[in-house]
Amino acid sequence: MDVEAAREDLSNRSLATIRLEFARLIYLASTRDYNTGRYYHDGLAFKFSEAVAAQALSEAHRDVFKGLALSPLEDLVDQLQAYIHSAGAESNEVIRAWEKLEPYRVAIPIESDPLTTSFFLANVKIALAIVRSRERAGR
Amino acid sequence: MNGALPFLADGLVLIVLLILLLLRERSTDQARLESSEGDKTLEALRREALLQELTDRLFGSEDWHFIVKQGSAPLRRLFLQQRTALALSWLQTVRANARRLMRIHRAAVRTSPRLEPQVELTVAVDYLLFEVLCQVITLAIWLRGPVAMGRLVGYADDLSARLYEVIATRMLPPELAYGNTKGGPAPPGAPRARER
Numbered sequence: 559m560d561v562e563a564a565r566e567d568l569s570n571r572s573l574a575t576i577r578l579e580f581a582r583l584i585y586l587a588s589t590r591d592y593n594t595g596r597y598y599h600d601g602l603a604f605k606f607s608e609a610v611a612a613q614a615l616s617e618a619h620r621d622v623f624k625g626l627a628l629s630p631l632e633d634l635v636d637q638l639q640a641y642i643h644s645a646g647a648e649s650n651e652v653i654r655a656w657e658k659l660e661p662y663r664v665a666i667p668i669e670s671d672p673l674t675t676s677f678f679l680a681n682v683k684i685a686l687a688i689v690r691s692r693e694r695a696g697r
Numbered sequence: 698m699n700g701a702l703p704f705l706a707d708g709l710v711l712i713v714l715l716i717l718l719l720l721r722e723r724s725t726d727q728a729r730l731e732s733s734e735g736d737k738t739l740e741a742l743r744r745e746a747l748l749q750e751l752t753d754r755l756f757g758s759e760d761w762h763f764i765v766k767q768g769s770a771p772l773r774r775l776f777l778q779q780r781t782a783l784a785l786s787w788l789q790t791v792r793a794n795a796r797r798l799m800r801i802h803r804a805a806v807r808t809s810p811r812l813e814p815q816v817e818l819t820v821a822v823d824y825l826l827f828e829v830l831c832q833v834i835t836l837a838i839w840l841r842g843p844v845a846m847g848r849l850v851g852y853a854d855d856l857s858a859r860l861y862e863v864i865a866t867r868m869l870p871p872e873l874a875y876g877n878t879k880g881g882p883a884p885p886g887a888p889r890a891r892e893r
Contacts, residue, residue: 628750631760673786674751680779687775688767 564606564614571601573618579626580641586619587665595668620667627670627678635685642689653690657683748790752850755783761844777842784843785835792831795857799824802864820863827856 576582590597602611626634642652656662662682666675764776802820806812830853837846
């Protein structure tokens with residue numbers, strides 16, 4: 559029950575200000591400690607408890623990831639393109655960095671099954687290639 | 698006719714393997730194995746239910762139509778390369794789950810006081826058909842990619858569901874059998890509202 563309330567709070571406050579699903583995924587992944595895999599959110603932990611906040615963040619992360627991973631490729635491309643444009647840097651620079659470093663790998667929830675993970679990674683790779691060709695055509 | 702020979706050979710090998718496995722002696726640590734296999738299967742079946750959406754997307758044609766609209770040969774190649782690898786991984790997962798289910802079934806049969814030959818025959822035939830179909834799907838994926846293979850995959854899915862139903866309703870403990878617990882894991886390929 560507490561977790562549900564915490565999730566609602568998260569949706570109504572932090573996530574409500576983030577328009578793109580892809581940006582939500584990156585945001586939720588960024589609330590997770592790289593070393594331990596634990597989620598932290600000061601505001602939520604203060605209002606509920608650290609454990610409840612972590613659970614709410616973990617569930618929200620899993621849901622956003624699942625939604626994106628299983629969305630039609632066309633939607634993912636649109637999401638990714640909008641996210642890259644919102645990154646505040648030259649699009650080509652962002653695309654090149656994403657293709658080389660694959661930073662989106664850290665956005666995957668720890669409990670995600672291997673096939674869904676592979677599907678997401680493959681789709682992002684394809685989506686990046688499409689965004690790159692669109693950017694070239696637009697120049 | 699010549700083209701069917703490899704499949705027939707595969708089928709025969711599978712029949713022999715199945716018979717050998719059914720006749721194998723019960724090992725001393727079987728109870729421990731059964732329990733751990735049961736847990737693994739439960740987990741695998743939970744995942745299987747989650748993977749259903751992925752299966753529909755992977756073998757559907759919506760993404761492919763989008764790629765074709767881009768009008769780029771390198772993009773089409775990249776897409777087919779990625780999806781072929783994924784489709785083969787999917788097949789591996791589904792086959793591993795079916796094998797696990799059969800291991801549980803065999804373990805249960807060995808200790809069962811009443812054997813039903815008709816059920817055993819159904820299970821053996823279904824498993825054989827499932828394996829042959831998986832080989833056909835593998836070949837088709839290698840030859841033409843995974844796009845628009847929904848119907849073939851649907852057959853394999855239905856077969857594995859039938860296999861599950863026969864085994865689960867008769868052999869598995871209640872907590873593993875679908876339908877005995879509300880909200881329990883759905884069998885792989887259970888009837889779903891989807892278009893193929």
